[in-house]
Amino acid sequence: MKNKIENYLKEINETSIDNFPNKIDGIEQFRIKFLGKKGVIGELFECFKTVPNEEKREIGQLLNQLKTAAQSKIEEFKNFVEEQTDENNCLDLTMPTDFSEIGSRHVLSVIQNEIIDIFARIGFTVAEAPEIEDDWHIFSALNFPPEHPARDMQDTFFIEKNGQHGDAALRTHTSSVQVRVMEKNTPPIRIIAPGRVFRNEAISARAHCIFHQVEALYIDKKVSFADLKQTLLYFAKEMFGEETQIRLRPSYFPFTGPSAEMDISCNICGGKGCNICKHTGWLEILGCGMVDPNVLEANGIDSKQYSGFALGMGVERMAMLKYQIRDLRLYFENDLRFLKQFESIL
Numbered sequence: 001m002k003n004k005i006e007n008y009l010k011e012i013n014e015t016s017i018d019n020f021p022n023k024i025d026g027i028e029q030f031r032i033k034f035l036g037k038k039g040v041i042g043e044l045f046e047c048f049k050t051v052p053n054e055e056k057r058e059i060g061q062l063l064n065q066l067k068t069a070a071q072s073k074i075e076e077f078k079n080f081v082e083e084q085t086d087e088n089n090c091l092d093l094t095m096p097t098d099f100s101e102i103g104s105r106h107v108l109s110v111i112q113n114e115i116i117d118i119f120a121r122i123g124f125t126v127a128e129a130p131e132i133e134d135d136w137h138i139f140s141a142l143n144f145p146p147e148h149p150a151r152d153m154q155d156t157f158f159i160e161k162n163g164q165h166g167d168a169a170l171r172t173h174t175s176s177v178q179v180r181v182m183e184k185n186t187p188p189i190r191i192i193a194p195g196r197v198f199r200n201e202a203i204s205a206r207a208h209c210i211f212h213q214v215e216a217l218y219i220d221k222k223v224s225f226a227d228l229k230q231t232l233l234y235f236a237k238e239m240f241g242e243e244t245q246i247r248l249r250p251s252y253f254p255f256t257g258p259s260a261e262m263d264i265s266c267n268i269c270g271g272k273g274c275n276i277c278k279h280t281g282w283l284e285i286l287g288c289g290m291v292d293p294n295v296l297e298a299n300g301i302d303s304k305q306y307s308g309f310a311l312g313m314g315v316e317r318m319a320m321l322k323y324q325i326r327d328l329r330l331y332f333e334n335d336l337r338f339l340k341q342f343e344s345i346l
């Protein structure tokens, strides 16, 4: 083995760039021979495993020397070629360049920005808060009773600290931003909060452990359910078209009362009934309601003076309905064939 290495070392040292009729090809062949995947040096390193222990030190050093020699030789060849190219002024400025492709916004960002713009036009400003939250901001301050199933580890990612479950968790909804905003501001409050949320779900076409929501909160004197309804109608028409109708179904959320879910008339079939709306003519869009007085009080706002409404929606769902995307996983896989379809919707 020692002999073999020494012969290769000699060969490397004696190889000159002039040995190659085509310099670029020659350098590449040389590289493949010595440093390629199945090259000489790789093979020698394989054989090295069988070298008796007492010889390992010497042979190991020789092998490393061989590798460095091959690398420096290639470096030397490349520098030579580069210099020559410059000297002969071979750079052809008239050659067409390789255009690097310009990326485009992700469809979720586009939809999120669209929602923000719609609310900004009626005076809502963007609020942000941490993704890693505590029990108070995700649940307690929002009037979740202690036994509420959302507090279960099966729904929420709790964060371990020193091997122990504390009360830190990834936020399960953007409603936590409501709490952050209420504790720092006094009414009137009019915010919109876009952001990532996390739930402990198995990933499938219809569920994902990461998704995006947009929350809106409006608190002032005399805010009524009529204000909520008008805001919802305005939003639905701006987002899905002037002809869109809405309907509100009674629902339950711990932090609002009365609470509702809003449906829009199906924008695919115009309400006649199709696969997308499961032949009902309606599509579920968001949850909403009047802020529960307990929530206002828990966050230092006098519920006798002030009232408010809140609403929350899923961005993935909005994009699904707008562009008929059938599988949630597509949003996160970064497959260019998917992403490129939205290039023009900036």
Ligand code: DAH
Pocket: 172, 173, 174, 175, 215, 216, 253, 256, 286, 287, 288, 289, 310, 311, 312, 313
């Ligand atoms: N936080 C709720 C969820 O994740 C959505 C929601 C419902 C937000 C009603 C609201 C609301 O602000 O009023 O399912």
